[in-house]
Amino acid sequence: xxxxxxxxxxxxxxxxxxxxxxxxxxxxxxxxxxxxxxxxxxxxxxxxxxxxxxxxxxxxxxxxxxxxxxxxxxxxxxxxxxxxxxxxxxxxxxxxxxxxxxxxxxxxxxxxxxxxxxxxxxxxxxxxxxxxxxxxxxxxxxxxxxxxxxxxxxxxxxxxxxxxxxxxxxxxxxxxxxxxxxxxxxxxxxxxxxxxxxxxxxxxxxxxxxxxxxxxxxxxxxxxxx
Numbered sequence: 001x002x003x004x005x006x007x008x009x010x011x012x013x014x015x016x017x018x019x020x021x022x023x024x025x026x027x028x029x030x031x032x033x034x035x036x037x038x039x040x041x042x043x044x045x046x047x048x049x050x051x052x053x054x055x056x057x058x059x060x061x062x063x064x065x066x067x068x069x070x071x072x073x074x075x076x077x078x079x080x081x082x083x084x085x086x087x088x089x090x091x092x093x094x095x096x097x098x099x100x101x102x103x104x105x106x107x108x109x110x111x112x113x114x115x116x117x118x119x120x121x122x123x124x125x126x127x128x129x130x131x132x133x134x135x136x137x138x139x140x141x142x143x144x145x146x147x148x149x150x151x152x153x154x155x156x157x158x159x160x161x162x163x164x165x166x167x168x169x170x171x172x173x174x175x176x177x178x179x180x181x182x183x184x185x186x187x188x189x190x191x192x193x194x195x196x197x198x199x200x201x202x203x204x205x206x207x208x209x210x211x212x213x214x215x216x217x218x219x220x221x222x223x224x225x226x
Contacts, residue, residue, distance in 0.1 A: 098161075098162045098221070099162070099163045099165075099191060099192065099217050099221035099222075099223065100159070100160065100161050100162065100163060100190075100191060100192065101143075101159070101160045101163040101168065101189070101190075101191055101215065101217065101223065102157065102158070102159040102160075102189070102190035102191070103116065103118055103157070103158045103159075103168075103170055103187065103188075103189055103190075103198075103215070104155060104156070104157045104158075104187065104188050104190070105155065105156050105172065105185050105186065105187040105188075106153075106154070106155045106185070106186055106187075107152045107153065107154065107183050107184065107185050107186070108152060108153045108184075109152045109153070109177075109178065109181050109183045110151070110152055110153065110178070111151055111152065111176075111178040111181075112151070112152040112174070112176065112177050112178060112181065112183045113150045113151060113152070113174075113175040113176040113177075114152070114154075114156070114172055114173070114174060114175065114183060114185055114203065115127050115128055115148075115156070115172070115173040115174075115175050116145065116148075116156040116157075116158055116170070116171075116172065116187075117169075117170070117171040117172070117173055117209075118143075118145070118158045118168055118169070118170055118171075119168065119169040119171075120141065120143060120160070120163075120164070120166070120168055121164055121165070121166025121167055121168065121217075122138075122140075122141065122164070122166075124137075124138045124141055124143070126138075126143060126144065126145045126158055127145060127173070128145065128148045130145075131144055131145035131146075131148065132144040132145065133145075141160070142160055142161050142162050143158065143159065143160035143163070144158070144159065144160075145157070145158045146158065146159055150175075152183070163217050164217070165217050165218060165219050166216070166217060167214050167215070167216050168214065168215040168216075168217065169211065169214055170187065170198065170211075170212045170213045170214070170215065171209055171210065171211050171212060172185045172187075172201055172203060172209070172210050172212055173207070173208070173209045173210075174203040174204075174205065174206050174207060174208045174209075175206070175207070176206055177203065177204075177205065177206045182202055182203065182204045183202065183203045184200055184201070184202050185200065185201050185202070185203060185210075185212075186198070186200050187200075187201075187212055187213070189213075189215060189223065189225060191223040192221060193222070193223065196225060198212050198213045198225065199212060199213060213225050213226065214226050
């Protein structure tokens, strides 16, 4: 007798239907979620660009902070220099504010000996015998008869680097005159405003004393001649 054919079925129609349904559901879910996969990729790219821009911005901020620190250091240096310059200005203003005074005379007659006498507000009289050289005659005064000549043509010079306010009397004395000669004496005053001439005076006899001018030094350092 022949053996009957045997059909072995591993999967039934129901199992195939189940698998097909599951595959269809997976495909449907994949299709639904596909746009979100692309969106995540674009988000990652955008995030990468943003991070790069952030790093660039951080680098720019660091550079600007460095530049600011440099500018601040320069500003501090400039402020220190400005403070030093201001101190120098105050120093020079203080020096300029101290009035200096110089009186000079000149004459042209040969053999004539004319003496310049200057009396300061304190009553100190400066002339050839008391010229205050090295502060020996008037220690409290900075003035001195710094240049004295005994025979014309000649000049004499009195100076004070820090003249105190008050009146300074300027006199000329004929210590010796050649016989028969008259001597015209011309004088000048020098102060911070420049040079000004004193009235010319004529000495006619020996030992004659002539008042030439009174110089008034103000509190502001100005000098008036009268």
